[in-house]
Amino acid sequence: MENYEERLIAAKKAIENADSILIGAGAGLSAAAGLTYSGKRFTDNFSDFIEKYGIEDMYSSTFYPFQTQEELWAHWARHIDVNRYSQTATKLYMDLLRLVQKKEYFVITTNVESQFEKDGFPKDKIFEVQGNYAYLQCAKGCHNKLYYNEDLIKAMLAQTKDCKIPSYLV
Incomplete structure (x- = not known):
C-alpha cells in the first residue's frame, strides 16, 4: 500500500486533472478544522x-x-x-477552497453551521442537505x-x- 504522502500526491494530481469536482462533507471535516x-x-x-x-x-x-x-x-x-x-473562518476550509477554486465544483454537505460559506465558498455552490442553523x-x-x-x-x-x-x- 502507498504511504500517506504518496496518497496525497495522487489525490492532488486527480484534482488537478479533473474537469469538475463534487465535494461531499460531513461532521468529520468540521471536527478536523477544530470545530469539535x-x-x-x-x-x-x-x-x-x-x-x-x-x-x-x-x-x-x-x-x-x-x-x-x-x-x-x-x-x-x-x-x-x-x-x-x-465561529469564524478556518484554515482547513480555506485550504479546501484554494484547492478547488479554479475548477468547476459543487459542495454537498450535512454540516449545518455554514462553515463553507464563512470560508468563502459561494452560496450557489453549496447544498446543505440538513439545513442551516x-x-x-x-x-x-x-x-x-x-x-x-x-x-x-x-x-x-x-x-x-x-x-x-x-x-x-x-
Whole structure:
C-alpha cells in the first residue's frame, strides 16, 4: 500500500486533472478544522448546562429531554451561536477552497453551521442537505418560509438566566 504522502500526491494530481469536482462533507471535516462537539470547546461554552443537566457533549445535548421550552431554547440558542454565529473562518476550509477554486465544483454537505460559506465558498455552490442553523421554520409545517434567526438568537442569549430564556421569546 502507498504511504500517506504518496496518497496525497495522487489525490492532488486527480484534482488537478479533473474537469469538475463534487465535494461531499460531513461532521468529520468540521471536527478536523477544530470545530469539535466535545472537549474544551464544549466545556468552555456549556459549563452551566453541564453543571445543571449533566450534559456530556454538544451532539448528545441536542437530544436532552429539557422539561420546558424555555430551557430547550436557551440551550439551542447557545448551540446555534457557538456553531453558527461565533465561529469564524478556518484554515482547513480555506485550504479546501484554494484547492478547488479554479475548477468547476459543487459542495454537498450535512454540516449545518455554514462553515463553507464563512470560508468563502459561494452560496450557489453549496447544498446543505440538513439545513442551516441560521434559519428557523414554522413548527407546524404550514408553509415553507424560512426565518433568519440571528437577532432572535442574540436576544435569547442576552436574556438567558439559569439556563432558561423568558417565555415570551419561545
